[in-house]
Amino acid sequence: MASETSDGPLARWTQGVIEDTEQRNRLYRSLFYVVTLFFLVTTLFPFYWLLVLALTPNSLIRQGNWDLPFLRPQGFNWEAFVEVFQQIPFHLYVFNSFVLALITTVIVLFIASLAGYVFGRLEFPGRGVLMLGILAISYFPPAAFLVPLFEAFTGNVVVLPFVGVELFKPPRLVNTPGAMVLPFSALFLPLSIFILTTFYGQIPEGLEDAARVEGTTRLGALFRVIIPLSAPGVATASVLTFIAVYNEYFFSSIMALSNQPEQWSPLVGGILSYQTQYTTSFNLMAAASVIGVLPVVILVVVAQERIVSGLTAGALKE
Amino acid sequence: MAKVTLEHITKRYEDVTAVDDMNLDLRDGEFVCLVGPSGCGKSTTMEMIAGLTKPTEGEVYIGDRNVTKLPPKDRGVAMVFQNIALFPHMDVYDNISFGLRLRDYDKEEIDRRVDNAADIVQLEGMLDRMPDEMSGGQRQRVAIARAIVREPEVFLMDEPLANLDAKLRVHMRTELQRLHKELDTTIVYVTHDQAEAMTMSDRIAVIDAGELQQIDPPLTCYNSPENLFVAGFIGSPSMNFVDGEVTQNGLETEYFDVALDPGTIDGLSVGQRVTMGIRPEDIYPVAVDEGLQYPTNRIPARTDVMEPMGDEIFVYLLLEGAQEATMGTESRGSGQLLMSVDPDSDIQEDEEVNIVLDRSKVHLFDTTSGEAITHDITTTPVTEGRAERGETGGDA
Known part of the structure; x- marks a missing residue:
């Protein structure tokens, strides 16, 4: 008991993950989503970027006026x-x-x-x-x-x-x-x-x-x-x-x-x-x-x- | 239906000879078991009959055809494998009809034959199942149906029951015998299970180290083994062996003497090193030996471990002067004998007993060559024993 109170929040959390099954599963699940998201972004972003470029008229592409941070098509030129x-x-x-x-x-x-x-x-x-x-x-x-x-x-x-x-x-x-x-x-x-x-x-x-x-x-x-x-x-x-x-x-x-x-x-x-x-x-x-x-x-x-x-x-x- | 003949078959791999100058002559319609320890070449022999392996030397005949150079598909053989080997991507019907479809039989003929085969192995109503939906016994029946549907000249079975549980194995054993009766086809059956070999076959071919040791009906192999290997291999638990030397009045071993007249037995000479073999059931405690016509002298021994089997008791005996050693049914040290007695005999562990051997069942083998000399050491002829001895004595 005494040692527990002297631990910092990180140590307590770590201990919780080790001992508590539910907390551990929550951690695994969140890690899974983080990694999945990372791969999805890196693989799908180029494809999204292609779509953006395809839908943006060529003249606007060359102007380069992208409204950062959201890269969305400038116009809808299907x-x-x-x-x-x-x-x-x-x-x-x-x-x-x-x-x-x-x-x-x-x-x-x-x-x-x-x-x-x-x-x-x-x-x-x-x-x-x-x-x-x-x-x-x-x-x-x-x-x-x-x-x-x-x-x-x-x-x-x-x-x-x-x-x-x-x-x-x-x-x-x-x-x-x-x-x-x-x-x-x-x-x-x-x-x-x-x-x-x-x-x-x-x-x-x-x-x-x-x-x-x-x-x-x-x-x-x-x-x-x-x-x-x-x-x-x-x-x-x-x-x-x-x-x-x-x-x-x-x-x-x-x-x-x-x-x-x-x-x-x-x-x-x-x-x-x-x-x-x-x-x-x-x-x-x-x-x-x-x-x-x-x-x-x-x-x-x-x-x-x-x-x-x-x-x-x-x-x-x- | 055909006879199978192997002439001087030899199979050499780079550094080992798997099969060495094997000659086999299997009659039409015969059920022959090839038995032997693991790696003795029995499966290789079968593969050469099937054509899956090419012999290094020698010829294979099925019927009157020389099939040595033919591929498996043209040999008219069907095979059942140890690992069953059903095609997992085909349902039962497709599995059974695989060979027929390859040979372009018409649809009705295939249907008729598949139904008939499924009927024989009792698989009706399961034709559209996939192999992984079936139990081990059902799969094995499909494999057998796949073999019989082609109506082959020869069946080859490579330990078909080895992967089944004990109860199913006994059941399939009787089914195979029934099948053999029904089809009357030549069956070559590889097994290392003695019970299968003894119960099913017309003749047993005992193979060791790639060489044929003996081919005879099961009981002949049991009663008149031609050499030490066959004697030790056939029969479970196996035969007791005691080394000794022939003298003027009998056989002298380290532990006991057995009287015999060397002059009356062909191939036996004074001073010869021989190995005496006696089966567990031919050893009797003195108390129950009254019916014995040709008992030996009393041999003092002490009982050691007992193994009650229900219908009989196996008693391990330590002969006088023998070392106590770890024992199992199949590894008896010197000076130890295994005796089988009636279940209601009152023998106890660690007790002094006197035993006698049935002299008409004593086998003698030449220790150096391993060849059998006699299977009966009574000097007055025992009709049955004599006949057998004459037959095997010639070969040995």
């Missing part, structure tokens, strides 16, 4: 969302990115499934070395591949260095999806391979054996039993790949020789074409960005449950 499509065929840029992402995801999932099966379920000499190799290559900067790939995709004859012997003439792939899907697939494969290796490795051996005795090949067991049971992992790998390609600009801006939707210029290329030599339509860029986000938002909402369990399952496994 026509920007229509103008986006009038100035350039923005939907074609979205379509390009969507198709590139879709093709890449399909290719990556197929190859990574085979690789994940082999790495996750089979014992063979050199497995560790190969895994390490994939890991190492996944850390190479993509820019390092750019020059040789550009050379090859523009259809230049491949020449043996120093000797000058012409080997073969690759097809000219620039301005086609091929020039983008190929490097994207290669770049995003390692991540998917790692995710799927973890997941496929967890499926009990007995299930695969059962499927094989029942009448599938190893490959059949992979597609009929292992992949369906690894749905969270497959969903995670595909969403990560899809979003990464959908956002990609570096490779595609170079492989599409000019910023035209007919040359498979991607979404970001479309957004940037609201910026000309003399004017920059910030409100249109913001509106286009909001529109561009929508397909991914829809995708994530649909796949949300599986992605969350997939990400945490993968994390726990490590």
Whole structure:
């Protein structure tokens, strides 16, 4: 009793939290809300800012008369969302990115499934070395591949260095999806391979054996039993790949020789074409960005449950 | 329905030989149990019959087909797994019909067969349940239905009852026997549970260290084990072993002597080191030995721990001069014997008793090679014992 009276308010409060369950739960709850609020603000504020910019007429944006501290749209210029499509065929840029992402995801999932099966379920000499190799290559900067790939995709004859012997003439792939899907697939494969290796490795051996005795090949067991049971992992790998390609600009801006939707210029290329030599339509860029986000938002909402369990399952496994 | 033949099957992994030159000849419609301790190669043997594992050497025949190089799906086998291995993302109907759907049977045929299989394993009305909504026994029945629905030539069962509780296991055991009677298909059954092996099988194949030790009907394995391993493995609690040496007038061990005439027993010579085996139920306290036709001399001993089982009592005996040691049913030290007596006998703990052994049930094994020499040391022929001895003596 004597010690309690000599304690300060902080010490008393601490003691209360330690001893009183209800007080402790109250603290946990408030901490949860504080942290949640922090993450919500940091993630949602940029999106809110995009909306503000899109709704504010471009002339007012450049004046910069924001009534601080509340950043709210100056005016309500929803026509920007229509103008986006009038100035350039923005939907074609979205379509390009969507198709590139879709093709890449399909290719990556197929190859990574085979690789994940082999790495996750089979014992063979050199497995560790190969895994390490994939890991190492996944850390190479993509820019390092750019020059040789550009050379090859523009259809230049491949020449043996120093000797000058012409080997073969690759097809000219620039301005086609091929020039983008190929490097994207290669770049995003390692991540998917790692995710799927973890997941496929967890499926009990007995299930695969059962499927094989029942009448599938190893490959059949992979597609009929292992992949369906690894749905969270497959969903995670595909969403990560899809979003990464959908956002990609570096490779595609170079492989599409000019910023035209007919040359498979991607979404970001479309957004940037609201910026000309003399004017920059910030409100249109913001509106286009909001529109561009929508397909991914829809995708994530649909796949949300599986992605969350997939990400945490993968994390726990490590 | 087909016979299964393994010829010189060997499976080597990098540093271990899991199965070593195994020859098995399973008859059509036979129920054969592969038994042995953990890691003896029995599951590997089964996986090689199924095709899940490729043998390093040797050939596998099912019926008259050489299936050594065929994948599992083309071998006409169905398998029931220890961990049941139902596909968790499919309901019972889809699980059972999985193999049929892969083989493009038409819908009516699949329905008919699934219904029939569900009927055999008593799963009617559960076809639309998911595996995680069922109990262990029901799941195991689904797994069995999945196997029988394909009407395979051979059933492979890899400890199918190991994960079930004791009561359910006994129940499923009888169901499997009924199933075998009904289907009359060759069944290869891997287990380490003696009771399963003894009760269900037509023949038991005892495997140790990747080698086939003996394949015979259960009672032959029990009464005439071909070597020390089979003798010690079959029977629970296991056989008592006492090391000794053959002399002119009998067998001399550290604790007692047993009279026998070495000249009348094939393969036995004076001076040979032998291991004598005697089952717990063939040891009698002197008080109740009247009916015994061929008793040994009285052997003095002292009772130690008693384990009343209800229908019998296991009595641990310390022979004169033996060290008192920690004991369990399966780890008897030297000089200790386990005797099984009638539940209403009046034997007490820590009491001097005289015991006799039934000489017609004494097994002798060569200590160095472990091979059986005889399963009966009476010199006057006992008809049954003689017959068995002749049969196994040839192999040994």
